[in-house]
Amino acid sequence: MLKVIILEDNKDQAKRIESLVNKQQMINRTPHAYDMEVALVTGNPKQLLDFLKEDDYLAILDVELGENQSNGIDVAEQIRKVASFAEIIFISAYQQYLPYTVSRRVEPFDYIDKGMEITKLRARLRDDIDEAYARYQASLASNNADKTYITYEIGHGSRRKIPLSELYYIESIKYASRRIRIVGKNIRIECHGELKSIQNNNLLQVSQSAIVNPMTIREFDQENRQIYFDINHKISLLVSYRRMRDLIKMLKK
Amino acid sequence: MVRDLLIGFLILAIPMPVESLYLILIILYLWLVNREYNRHTLAIVIGVLMGSLYGLIDHCLNLLFIGSHKEPVVVGWLIPIGDLLISIIIGIIIAKFLKPKYQELFKSIKNTKSIWYGALLMLVVYEVVNIVADYEQVADTYYSLILAIDIAIISLGGIVITSFIHNYVNEQQQQQLILNYQEQLKYAKSMNEQFGQLRRDRHDMKNMLLNLQGELIDGNTDKANQLLSSFIQTKTSNHHYQEVDQSLEKLHISGLRNLIQVKAYQIIEQGSAVSIDIPKVINQLPGSEVKTARIVGILLDNALESIKKQDQAYVQIAILSRSDDCYDLVVANSLTEEIDINQIMQYEYSTKPGHQGIGLSNLNQLINQDDQYALIAEVKQRSIIMTCTIQGKVEIDAESDNP
Numbered sequence: 001m002l003k004v005i006i007l008e009d010n011k012d013q014a015k016r017i018e019s020l021v022n023k024q025q026m027i028n029r030t031p032h033a034y035d036m037e038v039a040l041v042t043g044n045p046k047q048l049l050d051f052l053k054e055d056d057y058l059a060i061l062d063v064e065l066g067e068n069q070s071n072g073i074d075v076a077e078q079i080r081k082v083a084s085f086a087e088i089i090f091i092s093a094y095q096q097y098l099p100y101t102v103s104r105r106v107e108p109f110d111y112i113d114k115g116m117e118i119t120k121l122r123a124r125l126r127d128d129i130d131e132a133y134a135r136y137q138a139s140l141a142s143n144n145a146d147k148t149y150i151t152y153e154i155g156h157g158s159r160r161k162i163p164l165s166e167l168y169y170i171e172s173i174k175y176a177s178r179r180i181r182i183v184g185k186n187i188r189i190e191c192h193g194e195l196k197s198i199q200n201n202n203l204l205q206v207s208q209s210a211i212v213n214p215m216t217i218r219e220f221d222q223e224n225r226q227i228y229f230d231i232n233h234k235i236s237l238l239v240s241y242r243r244m245r246d247l248i249k250m251l252k253k
Numbered sequence: 254m255v256r257d258l259l260i261g262f263l264i265l266a267i268p269m270p271v272e273s274l275y276l277i278l279i280i281l282y283l284w285l286v287n288r289e290y291n292r293h294t295l296a297i298v299i300g301v302l303m304g305s306l307y308g309l310i311d312h313c314l315n316l317l318f319i320g321s322h323k324e325p326v327v328v329g330w331l332i333p334i335g336d337l338l339i340s341i342i343i344g345i346i347i348a349k350f351l352k353p354k355y356q357e358l359f360k361s362i363k364n365t366k367s368i369w370y371g372a373l374l375m376l377v378v379y380e381v382v383n384i385v386a387d388y389e390q391v392a393d394t395y396y397s398l399i400l401a402i403d404i405a406i407i408s409l410g411g412i413v414i415t416s417f418i419h420n421y422v423n424e425q426q427q428q429q430l431i432l433n434y435q436e437q438l439k440y441a442k443s444m445n446e447q448f449g450q451l452r453r454d455r456h457d458m459k460n461m462l463l464n465l466q467g468e469l470i471d472g473n474t475d476k477a478n479q480l481l482s483s484f485i486q487t488k489t490s491n492h493h494y495q496e497v498d499q500s501l502e503k504l505h506i507s508g509l510r511n512l513i514q515v516k517a518y519q520i521i522e523q524g525s526a527v528s529i530d531i532p533k534v535i536n537q538l539p540g541s542e543v544k545t546a547r548i549v550g551i552l553l554d555n556a557l558e559s560i561k562k563q564d565q566a567y568v569q570i571a572i573l574s575r576s577d578d579c580y581d582l583v584v585a586n587s588l589t590e591e592i593d594i595n596q597i598m599q600y601e602y603s604t605k606p607g608h609q610g611i612g613l614s615n616l617n618q619l620i621n622q623d624d625q626y627a628l629i630a631e632v633k634q635r636s637i638i639m640t641c642t643i644q645g646k647v648e649i650d651a652e653s654d655n656p
Contacts, residue, residue: 074532102636103530103569103583154627154642176621188594190620191627191642235595 002036002136005051007061007075008091009043017041017060017091020122024129034133045075052078056085056139058132060125063092076106085139087132089125150200152182154191162187164202164213168229169237170195171210183235185216204250207240214250222248257286271387273380276304280376290365294414297372301379301410303343305403308383310335312396368414375410379403458484494521500529504572505536512546513570516553520568525560530571539578540625540643548626551616552584552639559637563589578645585638594632 004021008014018041025034036058040051045065059079061072076088088106093114101108110128112121149161150170166184172195173179180198182189195211203211212227219228225244229235239247264278283296314331322328386399461484468477497517504510513529520527538545553570560566571583598613620628620641627642 102585102633102638103528103571104573105638107633154629160629173621178624179621183595186594186632188598188630189628190617191629192624230593234593 002034002056002058002085002133003039004036004058004060005039005048006041007043007045007048007059007065007072008041009062009065011043013062014041014043017125020125021060021129024126028133029130036133036136045072048075049078052082054082054084056136057083057087058129058136059086059088061088061090063090073101073104073106076101076108077104080106085136087135089128089132091121091125148202150182150198150203152180152189152191152193152198154189164200165215167213168216168235169206169210169212169227170198170203171237174209183229204243204247206237206243206247210237212237214247217251220247220251257283271384273304273383273387276300277376277380290369294365294369294372297369297376298410298414299343299347301376301403301407303340304379304383305400305407306339306343307336308396308403309400310339312400368417371410371414371417375406375413379406382406494518497521497527497529500531503531503534505534506538506542508542509538509546509549512550513553516550516557517568517570519557520560523557523561525563525566525568527568527570530569530573533574535572535574535580538572538580538643539645540623544619544623544626545582545641545643548616548619548641549582549584551613551619552582552641555613555639556584556586559586559588563587575642580643582641582643583638585636587636588632589635592632592637594630594637598630 006014006017006021008017018038021036021038025036028034039057040048042048042051043065057079059076061075063072065071072090072092076090079086079088087109090101090108090111091114092111101111109132110124112124112128114121116124148164150164150167151159151161153159162182162184166187168183168185170180170182173181173190178192178194180191180193180195182191195205195209198211202213202215204214205211206227216229217227218230219233220226220239221228222244225239225241227237227239227247229237260282261279264282265275267278269275280293280297280300284293287293311332314335318328318331382399382402386395461480465477465480468474468480494517497514501510501514501517504513517527517529553568556568560568566587568587569583569585571581571585573581573583575581598617616628620626625644627644629638629640629642631638631640
């Protein structure tokens with residue numbers, strides 16, 4: 001079930017959005033009703049944050065809320081951290097907030113200008129709901145293994161995760177005490193840490209200082225004991241003699 | 254192969270005054286169909302070798318079985334069977350073991366014509382001996398002598414060819430070593446020059462800073478500012494961009510604020526959009542201020558370089574507080590083409606012509622020298638996000654598994 005949460009301090013506006021979502025749930029471009037419901041409508045960011053769980057959400061957020069309150073972008077940031085699936089739509093009269101969304105890693109689905117003509121705004125929101133639901137369905141249909149994450153600690157109490165499907169390997173950095181490097185398809189992290197603190201049955205140790213995700217290995221050159229993760233052989237790792245057998249066994253599986 | 258086999262049978266069907274001429278005809282045919290020196294050399298060597306082996310096998314069989322038999326015709330089939338068997342065995346040995354090594358060897362030799370001449374000479378000498386023996390019909394009587402001469406020719410030919418190849422390969426290796434050494438000398442010279450330049454620049458900078466210190470001690474901040482501007486070659490802009498200045502109001506660290514302000518102005522003057530997000534007041538950051546400034550400087554310089562050729566580019570800068578002693582410094586910029594995040598973080602990678610590209614790899618060094626710093630580099634569909642996390646002192650555990 002896709003849960004819709006609406007954050008809007010203007011009650012009339014909030015009711016209109018809720019009504020639109022309910023109608024779109026019943027009558028949409030597919031022959032069936034969507035498996036979604038409006039789970040929360042509030043103008044209070046704190047109430048929304050308390051409501052959040054590791055669940056699937058479509059969040060429709062106003063950016064500018066009352067004084068002394070977090071804005072919609074702060075809330076969106078928290079939704080991204082907690083939710084297992086989230087599509088975020090911002091509705092705001094103030095376009096200047098759009099630039100903040102990349103650096104905060106909010107990745108909104110859409111940013112709708114409140115000042116738009118009402119019929120256009122509704123049409124845009126309906127299209128967004130349809131598209132968000134389609135993405136939710138696609139996410140459900142994808143392989144469960146894709147939803148596995150590797151969690152690492154970037155700072156005191158600050159944990160982040162990356163999808164296992166995008167992880168290549170994790171290695172300890174030479175000549176730097178207690179530092180690890182996490183290398184993935186579109187990500188590279190260098191932080192304090194130890195290999196032994198990263199436990200996952202999907203990973204395999206290939207040397208004293210490196211563990212790999214066998215699912216992302218593209219090629220294994222047995223003669224030179226090199227693992228390659230990309231076509232051009234730019235991202236590679238050396239396997240120790242002792243670990244060759246385990247790796248070959250894992251790759252054969 | 255089938256064609257060659259059929260032609261071979263055809264040649265053998267031609268009546269010849271002496272048997273040894275067949276080898277010459279076959280070698281000639283092979284040369285006519287394929288003028289590759291290395292393959293033909295191999296054909297000559299194998300031809301001579303097989304000719305000798307056939308002669309040896311036939312002679313032995315004749316001596317042991319056929320000559321002493323009452324009806325030699327009955328056991329005469331042993332000769333072709335023997336020849337066939339030896340052909341199969343030698344064929345397997347060559348195809349499985351010798352051919353790959355031979356091919357690799359000839360790849361490294363450019364001048365295979367000389368070796369071919371050597372093989373031809375060996376063939377000629379071999380043929381002369383055997384043709385004379387066949388013609389004078391003394392092959393059976395003096396077989397052992399002829400065999401010894403054949404072995405001597407093959408051995409001598411083999412030794413000459415092998416030593417030629419060996420010397421050639423050695424010479425090539427030595428040439429390569431000399432080239433490598435010359436490259437290394439060139440590199441060492443260039444490194445020396447760069448080091449010298451670095452020492453001079455450092456010396457100049459020290460003197461300039463002393464000069465600056467003097468002006469500051471006397472309270473001449475304007476003069477100090479001018480000196481600095483002329484040294485770092487930036488003009489403190491008379492035009493102020495209000496949105497940038499307002500966004501930086503909550504950052505109370507003067508040096509860092511100035512650095513971000515100058516870079517943000519450069520971004521705007523380049524025609525790109527910039528946004529600065531500092532939600533809470535920041536009086537101090539954990540870690541070293543100098544190191545943090547260097548890191549932010551590198552990140553912003555890279556962002557500036559990255560957006561140079563883009564239309565409608567943007568840069569986003571954020572300093573976000575995760576807790577009282579943990580902050581994220583984020584620099585994100587737009588991208589118009591795909592990039593490999595792992596490649597750009599490598600040492601000396603650069604898209605700028607004539608540049609060594611040490612900025613981002615310097616960043617890695619700075620980050621990894623200090624446990625208070627961490628770096629996350631992510632590439633999204635149309636943007637790249639660099640996040641430097643700075644936190645308060647990290648507690649050190651007694652055990653560690655890092656080598």
